[in-house]
Amino acid sequence: MKIGFIGLGNMATAIIGGLLREGTVLADGTAVTAADLIGSAKTEATRQAKATQFGIAVTADNREVAAVADVLVLAVKPQFFPEVTTEIRGAVNENTLVISIAAGLTLERIAALFGRDENTMRLIRCMPNTPALVNAGCTAVCPGTGATEDDEALCLALMESFGHAIVIPERLMDAASAVAGSSPAFVFMFIEALADGAVEAGMPRAQAYEFAAAAVAGSAQLVLETGRHPGDLKDMVCSPGGTTIEGVKALEQRGFRAAAMEAVGACVAKAKAL
Ligand SMILES: NC(=O)C1=CN([C@@H]2O[C@H](COP(=O)(O)OP(=O)(O)OC[C@H]3O[C@@H](n4cnc5c(N)ncnc54)[C@H](O)[C@@H]3O)[C@@H](O)[C@H]2O)C=CC1
Numbered sequence: 258m259k260i261g262f263i264g265l266g267n268m269a270t271a272i273i274g275g276l277l278r279e280g281t282v283l284a285d286g287t288a289v290t291a292a293d294l295i296g297s298a299k300t301e302a303t304r305q306a307k308a309t310q311f312g313i314a315v316t317a318d319n320r321e322v323a324a325v326a327d328v329l330v331l332a333v334k335p336q337f338f339p340e341v342t343t344e345i346r347g348a349v350n351e352n353t354l355v356i357s358i359a360a361g362l363t364l365e366r367i368a369a370l371f372g373r374d375e376n377t378m379r380l381i382r383c384m385p386n387t388p389a390l391v392n393a394g395c396t397a398v399c400p401g402t403g404a405t406e407d408d409e410a411l412c413l414a415l416m417e418s419f420g421h422a423i424v425i426p427e428r429l430m431d432a433a434s435a436v437a438g439s440s441p442a443f444v445f446m447f448i449e450a451l452a453d454g455a456v457e458a459g460m461p462r463a464q465a466y467e468f469a470a471a472a473v474a475g476s477a478q479l480v481l482e483t484g485r486h487p488g489d490l491k492d493m494v495c496s497p498g499g500t501t502i503e504g505v506k507a508l509e510q511r512g513f514r515a516a517a518m519e520a521v522g523a524c525v526a527k528a529k530a531l
């Protein structure tokens with residue numbers, strides 16, 4: 258199976274890194290190897306960097322990638338889709354499974370850009386995130402009406418090879434893009450701020466990042482493994498008259514939760530405007 262990537266930027270890099278990470282296997286036990294992958298990017302520097310980083314085939318010709326790919330991942334920014342789809346539409350095989358990871362672009366719009374019918378084109382929208390690079394990704398998967406059950410199973414197998422993959426209806430894709438695609442950026446900001454607080458209290462910075470990142474990762478794992486309400490788990494930490502509740506109050510006084518909700522809302526609004 259040849260998997261092609263149009264675009265070798267941050268997200269494609271994370272996906273490729275996850276697919277090729279030691280021990281990553283698909284549902285059928287097979288492993289994706291560098292020989293299965295080919296990618297194109299705008300610049301020679303990017304192409305060479307990814308060829309060196311992953312040992313994959315690279316080309317400047319998007320049409321070459323489109324022509325050989327059994328699974329074609331469109332990993333350019335949404336604003337470049339019209340240019341790229343116009344360029345490759347004659348080269349993409351009718352039987353190629355096309356996976357778009359672009360935020361905001363609907364199945365109908367992507368099929369139309371290929372001059373194809375959404376109900377017959379083998380097309381799936383995915384919304385991955387950069388923790389895919391360390392097999393801790395969370396990907397929303399939205400099969401188009403022209404995608405077969407085998408297409409969905411293959412797409413899930415690829416996305417599950419580097420983390421969680423969840424099938425959702427298209428009406429939730431903008432929310433998924435925000436809460437999972439974009440949220441790592443918010444979490445990185447939170448980790449950085451927690452570490453700054455520790456540095457302010459005298460902890461060496463590198464150690465502060467390790468403590469903050471491990472505590473955030475552990476807290477997320479506690480939610481995922483127990484299924485308990487985050488508020489319940491928060492209450493578990495807040496000892497009566499203790500230290501944590503003072504921090505909770507400081508966050509509430511500054512609108513921490515409202516800010517997080519508004520961050521998600523801003524991402525959803527932008528996705529709908531794309
Ligand atoms: N960065 C992230 O965390 C996530 C990004 N995405 C989606 O992934 C897509 C790519 O985003 P990023 O990787 O962040 O962007 P990026 O800017 O890091 O990478 C874009 C890539 O596209 C290439 N490119 C641009 N025009 C091209 C063309 N005409 N032909 C071939 N290659 C071309 C660039 O050379 C670059 O390699 C976007 O649609 C974005 O919405 C989805 C989920 C998460």
Ligand SMILES: O=C(O)[C@@H]1CCC=N1
Nearest residue numbers: 359360434435438439
């Ligand atoms: O910022 C963006 O547009 C992309 C989509 C989700 C994460 N990054």
